[in-house]
Amino acid sequence: MSDKSHRSLLLRVEDLQLEGRSDETWTPIVKGVSFDLHKGEVLGLIGESGAGKSTVGLAAMGFTRDGVRISGGSVLFDGTDLVTASADTKRQLLGKRIAYVAQSAAASFNPAHKIIDQHTEAPVRHGVSGRKESEEDAMELYARLRLPNPEEIGFRYPHQVSGGQLQRAMTAMAMSCRPDLIIFDEPTTALDVTTQIEVLAAIRKIVEDFDTAAIYITHDLAVVAQMADRIKVLLRGEEVEEAETRRMLSDPQEEYTRSLWAVRSFKRPAKPAPALDAVPVISVQGVTAAYGKMDILHGVSFDIHAGRTVAVVGESGSGKSTTARCITGLLPPRLGQIEFEGTPLPGSFRGRSKDQLRQIQMIYQMADTALNPRKTIGQIIGRPVEFYGGLRGRARRARVEELLAQIELEPSQYIDRLPSELSGGQKQRIGIARALAAEPRFIICDEVTSALDQLVAEGILKLLADLQDELGLSYMFITHDLATVRSIADEVVVMKDGEVVEQGSKDDMFTPPHHPYTDLLLSSVPEMDPDWLSELLKERGLENIGDAASDRM
Amino acid sequence: MTALLYVLGALAALLLAAWAMRLAGRALSGNHPRFRDMGFGEAFGWVFAAAALVFAVWLYGREGAVFFRWAVQGFVIFALAAWLFRLAGRHIGTGGSRKLFRAMPLTASFGVLVVLIYAILAIFAGFIAPYGQAEILGAANVVPGGDPALGGNPAYPLGTDQIGRDILSRLIYGAQNTVGIAFATTCLAFVLGGSMGFLAATIGGWLDQLLSRAVDVLMAIPALIFALLLMTIASVWSARLGVPLTLFMVLIIALIDSTRVFRLARAVAGNIVVMDYIEAAKLRGEGLGYLIFREILPNALAPLLAEFGLRFCFVFLTIASLSFLGVGIQPPLADWGTMVRDLAQFINYAAFAPQAAAAPLLAAGAIALLTVAVNFIVDWMLHRSSGLKE
Numbered sequence: 027m028s029d030k031s032h033r034s035l036l037l038r039v040e041d042l043q044l045e046g047r048s049d050e051t052w053t054p055i056v057k058g059v060s061f062d063l064h065k066g067e068v069l070g071l072i073g074e075s076g077a078g079k080s081t082v083g084l085a086a087m088g089f090t091r092d093g094v095r096i097s098g099g100s101v102l103f104d105g106t107d108l109v110t111a112s113a114d115t116k117r118q119l120l121g122k123r124i125a126y127v128a129q130s131a132a133a134s135f136n137p138a139h140k141i142i143d144q145h146t147e148a149p150v151r152h153g154v155s156g157r158k159e160s161e162e163d164a165m166e167l168y169a170r171l172r173l174p175n176p177e178e179i180g181f182r183y184p185h186q187v188s189g190g191q192l193q194r195a196m197t198a199m200a201m202s203c204r205p206d207l208i209i210f211d212e213p214t215t216a217l218d219v220t221t222q223i224e225v226l227a228a229i230r231k232i233v234e235d236f237d238t239a240a241i242y243i244t245h246d247l248a249v250v251a252q253m254a255d256r257i258k259v260l261l262r263g264e265e266v267e268e269a270e271t272r273r274m275l276s277d278p279q280e281e282y283t284r285s286l287w288a289v290r291s292f293k294r295p296a297k298p299a300p301a302l303d304a305v306p307v308i309s310v311q312g313v314t315a316a317y318g319k320m321d322i323l324h325g326v327s328f329d330i331h332a333g334r335t336v337a338v339v340g341e342s343g344s345g346k347s348t349t350a351r352c353i354t355g356l357l358p359p360r361l362g363q364i365e366f367e368g369t370p371l372p373g374s375f376r377g378r379s380k381d382q383l384r385q386i387q388m389i390y391q392m393a394d395t396a397l398n399p400r401k402t403i404g405q406i407i408g409r410p411v412e413f414y415g416g417l418r419g420r421a422r423r424a425r426v427e428e429l430l431a432q433i434e435l436e437p438s439q440y441i442d443r444l445p446s447e448l449s450g451g452q453k454q455r456i457g458i459a460r461a462l463a464a465e466p467r468f469i470i471c472d473e474v475t476s477a478l479d480q481l482v483a484e485g486i487l488k489l490l491a492d493l494q495d496e497l498g499l500s501y502m503f504i505t506h507d508l509a510t511v512r513s514i515a516d517e518v519v520v521m522k523d524g525e526v527v528e529q530g531s532k533d534d535m536f537t538p539p540h541h542p543y544t545d546l547l548l549s550s551v552p553e554m555d556p557d558w559l560s561e562l563l564k565e566r567g568l569e570n571i572g573d574a575a576s577d578r579m
Numbered sequence: 580m581t582a583l584l585y586v587l588g589a590l591a592a593l594l595l596a597a598w599a600m601r602l603a604g605r606a607l608s609g610n611h612p613r614f615r616d617m618g619f620g621e622a623f624g625w626v627f628a629a630a631a632l633v634f635a636v637w638l639y640g641r642e643g644a645v646f647f648r649w650a651v652q653g654f655v656i657f658a659l660a661a662w663l664f665r666l667a668g669r670h671i672g673t674g675g676s677r678k679l680f681r682a683m684p685l686t687a688s689f690g691v692l693v694v695l696i697y698a699i700l701a702i703f704a705g706f707i708a709p710y711g712q713a714e715i716l717g718a719a720n721v722v723p724g725g726d727p728a729l730g731g732n733p734a735y736p737l738g739t740d741q742i743g744r745d746i747l748s749r750l751i752y753g754a755q756n757t758v759g760i761a762f763a764t765t766c767l768a769f770v771l772g773g774s775m776g777f778l779a780a781t782i783g784g785w786l787d788q789l790l791s792r793a794v795d796v797l798m799a800i801p802a803l804i805f806a807l808l809l810m811t812i813a814s815v816w817s818a819r820l821g822v823p824l825t826l827f828m829v830l831i832i833a834l835i836d837s838t839r840v841f842r843l844a845r846a847v848a849g850n851i852v853v854m855d856y857i858e859a860a861k862l863r864g865e866g867l868g869y870l871i872f873r874e875i876l877p878n879a880l881a882p883l884l885a886e887f888g889l890r891f892c893f894v895f896l897t898i899a900s901l902s903f904l905g906v907g908i909q910p911p912l913a914d915w916g917t918m919v920r921d922l923a924q925f926i927n928y929a930a931f932a933p934q935a936a937a938a939p940l941l942a943a944g945a946i947a948l949l950t951v952a953v954n955f956i957v958d959w960m961l962h963r964s965s966g967l968k969e
Contacts, residue, residue, distance in 0.1 A: 050682070110612075112610075112612070112615045112616055113615070113616035114616075354862055355862070356858065356861075356862070375861065375862055375864075378864075380864050383862060383863060383864045386862075388859065388862065390855040390859070392855065395854045395855045395856065396854075396855040396856055396859060397856055398854075398856045398874055398877070398878070399878065400877035400878055400880075401877070409860075409863075410863060413863055413864070413865070414863075460859070464863070
């Protein structure tokens with residue numbers, strides 16, 4: 027990442043202003059953003075959700091989503107102002123000289139066409155190359171991006187390829203016309219850490235190989251530190267600051283940037299180990315469970331003791347959530363059993379008593395789907411209060427207000443709102459309050475922070491930690507984010523392919539020697555050091571990272 | 580052959596005009612983005628619309644185009660009425676209703692206005708109608724319009740039918756009979772289809788299979804023929820049991836239409852039961868009733884209400900067609916479908932006596948107007964519910 031600012035200017039965005047339409051009026055959503063991008067340079071755009079990163083990214087192509095318009099400023103791409111350019115001019119540029127890589131490749135590929143047919147469309151239509159050459163070029167690009175079977179993979183349909191591979195295929199597609207500028211809109215956010223690292227390495231390599239300029243949009247600072255030459259921070263549609271990556275990481279100027287950098291610092295001390303003869307709150311004993319005839323879990327066993335947090339980590343498909351479904355009784359285990367304070371629980375939730383149901387509560391990953399959109403906050407939290415506690419009328423309302431105060435939301439202000447009138451973090455807090463309303467001993471937290479911005483996620487983690495100290499709750503914390511594990515867990519259970527690979531106290535887990543899979547997980551978590559990826563690649567080589575390594579285990 | 584040549588020639592002229600229009604627009608507006616980025620298809624659309632408008636103006640002035648003139652006049656009057664109604668709604672009423680009217684498109688306010696008028700007519704038919712629905716008055720076959728020179732009579736503004744009953748009164752009573760029965764039928768269809776659909780989606784398994792396959796069987800038989808068949812059977816029963824045939828008709832149409840409601844309710848609820856909040860409610864130990872009425876129903880309400888409006892139209896048309904075929908609402912009760920059938924032969928006079936030909940069209944127009952109005956409201960509600968999802 028050498029200094030590229032002396033090179034010729036490719037894109038100049040000046041005082042860009044965008045407006046969005048809501049409730050019949052136009053309201054500003056981006057209030058004047060300016061930046062320069064030189065040839066071959068990578069600019070990282072970071073900010074929380076709603077900061078306007080994606081909108082700016084699209085506007086840099088002269089494109090706006092429906093209900094958004096450019097109200098001022100200019101986007102000069104190689105001398106052409108894309109804001110005022112004709113549709114014809116833009117058609118000539120987009121796809122050919124400017125390309126876009128979307129967040130979810132799975133949702134962006136047309137499932138009805140083969141990958142290579144979609145790949146060759148742009149070069150053929152733009153007259154860059156013929157279909158035959160374009161196909162050969164695609165195979166070469168696939169090879170460069172280290173996709174398995176580059177000769178053959180393009181002839182599959184999108185659903186026949188894994189998420190990480192699809193994201194790389196999409197990067198290859200963006201490269202098909204050898205554009206001068208690529209806009210990456212959170213290309214790795216939806217991927218597992220082990221997969222993410224491969225995609226990051228691939229993107230960085232190809233951007234360097236072809237000397238392409240890029241705008242890299244993400245909310246993950248550690249990722250942007252690996253990718254970008256310069257970083258620009260946005261907050262609610264306004265620029266906060268912009269600087270060269272190293273300087274930005276070592277010496278941020280603004281208060282907001284510093285708070286972003288400090289997010290990962292929350293860490294609570296591990297609790298002392300439980301007494302040997304203590305009865306665990308939840309004991310999972312040799313659970314084997316199946317969907318249909320396929321066994322998904324194979325003899326999973328672990329204990330969760332009173333007042334402690336057990337983090338269950340692993341990539342998607344490792345059986346973390348299935349274990350949770352066994353504990354709650356949604357999926358009765360085929361073999362083995364779940365004990366609650368020494369008493370075996372019936373396999374299915376239908377067979378459990380009201381009190382047994384009360385003791386095990388759940389907080390969901392997506393607060394949007396976990397709260398009924400047609401019920402007010404008071405009704406959502408009030409229902410378990412009434413259902414389990416038998417409180418009605420004024421007593422019920424008083425209890426709801428007490429719970430709202432406990433999750434740090436002002437009762438009078440929020441009790442009559444609908445979930446759609448809350449922010450993501452507030453919704454997640456309501457989910458916590460609903461679980462607390464049952465007065466349980468044990469709560470399953472299923473990826474509760476993965477859909478949230480880092481600052482908000484930290485607030486949720488702190489709240490959960492405080493509630494644990496106050497009420498003596500036990501948590502099963504399902505996550506794939508090891509930073510979360512580091513900050514909140516007492517014990518860690520690592521799962522892979524439906525089996526427990528390793529378990530123990532947090533300190534044991536983070537100090538070597540590791541099980542090879544734990545080691546792979548740990549090493550795949552990006553760090554804030556801009557040299558981290560380069561060093562990791564140098565140390566391990568491309569063969570020993572990501573899915574390639576995981577598959578060999 | 581020459582007609583084909585004329586059409587082709589007109590098409591070529593329009594294509595040329597579109598190209599010229601775009602070119603002129605670009606030159607005159609100094610390459611404004613509106614014209615600069617306009618595709619040829621869009622330009623053709625504009626030119627075609629302009630040509631259609633010119634043709635309409637020309638047709639309006641022609642001597643023979645009486646029905647076209649009436650249609651245009653009706654359109655303008657209704658548009659104006661809808662606009663005034665919306666204006667009134669924006670300034671009168673509670674804050675909530677005013678906000679509703681502010682966000683309402685003209686089509687929706689037209690729909691609401693028409694439905695309101697129909698509702699008032701149906702409820703107060705006995706007070707509004709000048710004569711009774713079965714009352715046989717002196718003159719038969721009085722031409723609508725009330726102009727004595729053309730065979731009308733000011734006492735019967737919309738004329739009388741072949742046996743001398745006042746058409747205006749029968750139209751008003753028809754609103755009561757046809758719309759009232761259609762409303763009751765639709766409600767029944769929704770209670771039946773909705774509850775079965777929700778049950779199938781929530782419980783699933785064999786119950787879902789059983790209900791869905793039963794519905795498939797019912798849907799496999801063409802609706803109108805099936806209804807006719809059942810009505811024939813029912814007419815025997817109604818005579819034997821002494822139960823009015825109309826009651827059987829309500830039950831039969833409700834059963835047939837509930838299959839469509841079942842499908843929609845099951846599909847909508849199927850999307851809702853997989854939500855985490857339903858899982859949370861199940862894990863809390865909630866019963867089936869709470870799940871269906873408190874968790875699922877509020878979220879399924881928007882599509883179901885939209886379907887209600889649409890289904891109402893279909894039910895209403897089915898009743899009208901059954902009456903037209905002679906097995907629906909029985910005389911002497913006034914019914915729009917029967918009225919169209921009874922007066923149908925007057926259509927033959929359309930070429931030389933448009934006033935006389937209007938008699939059957941009045942009842943048909945009443946049906947059409949309500950159908951259009953309800954669909955406008957449904958469109959608006961669908962738009963609103965999908966807009967909220969964004």
